[in-house]
Amino acid sequence: xxxxxxxxxxxxEIPHYFDFDKESICFIDIETTGLNKxxxxxxxxxxxxxxQNSSSWNITQYFIDNLKEExxxxxxxxxxxxxxxxxxxxxxxxxxxxxxxxRMSKYxxxxxxxxxxxxxxxxxxxxxxxxLNLKNYKLKTIEETLGIYRDDIxxxxxxxxxxxxxxxxxxKSLIDDILKHNHDELYYLIDILKIFNIIHDSKTxxxxxxxxxxxxxxxxxxxxxxxxxISCKTSKSNNIAYFGEHFNIRWDNKNLFIDFEYxxxxxxxxKKCLFADVSSWNINNKLKDSSEYIVPNNIMLLKVEDKYxxxxxxxxxxxxxxxx
Numbered sequence: 001x002x003x004x005x006x007x008x009x010x011x012x013e014i015p016h017y018f019d020f021d022k023e024s025i026c027f028i029d030i031e032t033t034g035l036n037k038x039x040x041x042x043x044x045x046x047x048x049x050x051x052q053n054s055s056s057w058n059i060t061q062y063f064i065d066n067l068k069e070e071x072x073x074x075x076x077x078x079x080x081x082x083x084x085x086x087x088x089x090x091x092x093x094x095x096x097x098x099x100x101x102x103r104m105s106k107y108x109x110x111x112x113x114x115x116x117x118x119x120x121x122x123x124x125x126x127x128x129x130x131x132l133n134l135k136n137y138k139l140k141t142i143e144e145t146l147g148i149y150r151d152d153i154x155x156x157x158x159x160x161x162x163x164x165x166x167x168x169x170x171x172k173s174l175i176d177d178i179l180k181h182n183h184d185e186l187y188y189l190i191d192i193l194k195i196f197n198i199i200h201d202s203k204t205x206x207x208x209x210x211x212x213x214x215x216x217x218x219x220x221x222x223x224x225x226x227x228x229x230i231s232c233k234t235s236k237s238n239n240i241a242y243f244g245e246h247f248n249i250r251w252d253n254k255n256l257f258i259d260f261e262y263x264x265x266x267x268x269x270x271k272k273c274l275f276a277d278v279s280s281w282n283i284n285n286k287l288k289d290s291s292e293y294i295v296p297n298n299i300m301l302l303k304v305e306d307k308y309x310x311x312x313x314x315x316x317x318x319x320x321x322x323x324x
Contacts, residue, residue, distance in 0.1 A: 001062060001063065001064050001073055001076070002062075002063045002064075002065065003061070003062055003063075003076075004059075004060070004061040004063065004179060005058060005059070005060050005061075006059040006060075006183065007051075007054060007056050007057075007058055008048075008056060008057040008058065008059065008187065012191070014190065014193065015193050015194065015196060015197060017196065017200065018119075018193075020085055020086050023052055024085035024086060025049065025050070025084065025085070025088060026047055026048070026049045026081065026084040026086070026087055026088070026116075027047065027049070027087075027088045027186055027189045027190070028046065028047050028087055028088075028089055028092065028096060028100075028186075029045075029046045029092075029182055029185045029186050030042050030044065030045050030046070030096050030099060030100065031043060031044035031045075031046075031156065031159050031160075031163070031178060032099060032160075033067070033160055033163065034160065037098065037099045037102040037103065038102065041067045041070045041103070042070055042073060042074070042099065042100065042103055043063065043064050043067065043070070043073075043163055044061060044062065044159075044163075044182050045062045045073055045074075045077050045100075046059060046060070046061045046062075046182045046183065046185070046186050047060045047077070047080065047081075047186070048186040048187070048189060048190070049084065057190075059183055059186055060080070061179060061182060062076055062077060063175070063179065065167070065170070066167060067167075070107075071106075071107045074100070074103060074107055075107070075108070077100075078108065078111050078112050078113070081112050081113055081116065082112040082115070084116060085116060085117060086116060086118070086119060087113070087116050087117070087119070088118075088119045088120075088121065088189065088193075089118070089119075089120055089121065089122075090120070090121045090122050090185075090189060090192070091120060091121075091122040091123070092118065092120050093123055094122075097113065097118060101113060101114070121189070121192060121193065122137060125137050125142070125195065128196075128199050129306065130221070130303070130306055130308045131199050131202050131203060131308060132195070132198065132202070133307055139192075142192055142195055143188060143191075143192065145195065146194055146195060148191055148192070150184050150188065151180075151184075154177050154178075154181055158177075159177070159181055159182075162174050162175065162177060162178055163175070163178060200217075202310045203218040203219075203310070204216070204217045204218075205314045205317075205318065207318050207322065209322060212236055214234055214235055215235035216232050216233070216235075216256065216314075216317060216318075216321075217233045217234075218230060218232050218310075218313065218314070218317070219231045221308060223262065223274070224259075226261055226262065227259045227260065227261060227262070228259060228260055228261070228274065228302060229257065229258075229259045230257070230259070230313060231255070231256070231257055232256040232257075232317060233254055233255065233256070234251070234254050234255075234256050235254070236254070237253045237254050238251040238256075239251065239252065239253070240324060242324045245280075246260060246261070246278075246281045247259065247260035247281070247316075247320055248260070249320060249321065256317075256321075258316070258317055258320055260316070261276070262274050262276050262302055263275055263276070263277065267295075267304055268293075271304055271305055272305060273301055273302075273303060273304045273305075274301075274302040274303040275295070275299050275300060275302055276299070276300045277298055277299060278298055278299075278300055279298035283320070283322075283323050286315075286319045287300055287315060287316065287319060289301055289309075289312060290309070290312055290315065291309045291311070291312060300315075300316060
């Protein structure tokens, strides 16, 4: 087995919303000989982590020359992983982690990965997709959204073919692209976490009420019957309950809830939407639709297909609060 270590030469910071110190976080990515965890092997396992001794981010790659060395690779990884508290992956809860655990079960009675928390970037983005306007949630799409353009031009499938050629020939030049592919997958994962800053910004806004500048973050949105519900967190505590003809507000400490009636319709011949008719709201003169669609003056779009119209939702929350 070969072990490759790299010290990353630039400064990378974990976004503030992670409650863990960077020393407690480990990013992982694996390369396998196929998708079936029972019949295929892990031939390359990469880790990105912050090393306290060097005060820098490091990438360590465990690479096996033949498949009989998988046991050694997993034992090395199992010993290394116990120093961390959380694993961060991209689609790792569906693939990497179950694959690693299954392969470990063949060689050891227990593993240290079971003791760690997991954060799957892909899974979390899928949960947040109504707040983010992406055409899809592939790694390349997210990278390009953040201005990341990699030199890596081979896929995981191509890596498998190169690996089997290497096993036969032992030509080291064949594995350079495999190692680079795995290295770059890890290297940019910290940068990809910045996509959650975009989501956070889309949910967050400020209002000036009396002498207070109040920060408001939309936490969740749901529909219950014909009522549209918006739940928020606020920087200022309050205790208000307002039940109006057209919208209701409950502000309990730093938890803010607003609900109002909504309707369903089509914004184009093929696109479904949710909308509010604000014609009779006593604040309707301040509620103007900010979406890209042309709608009547009394209509505020709330959601088109599976995407929320965040500017409109923020405006509804803001003007409703300022009215009471």
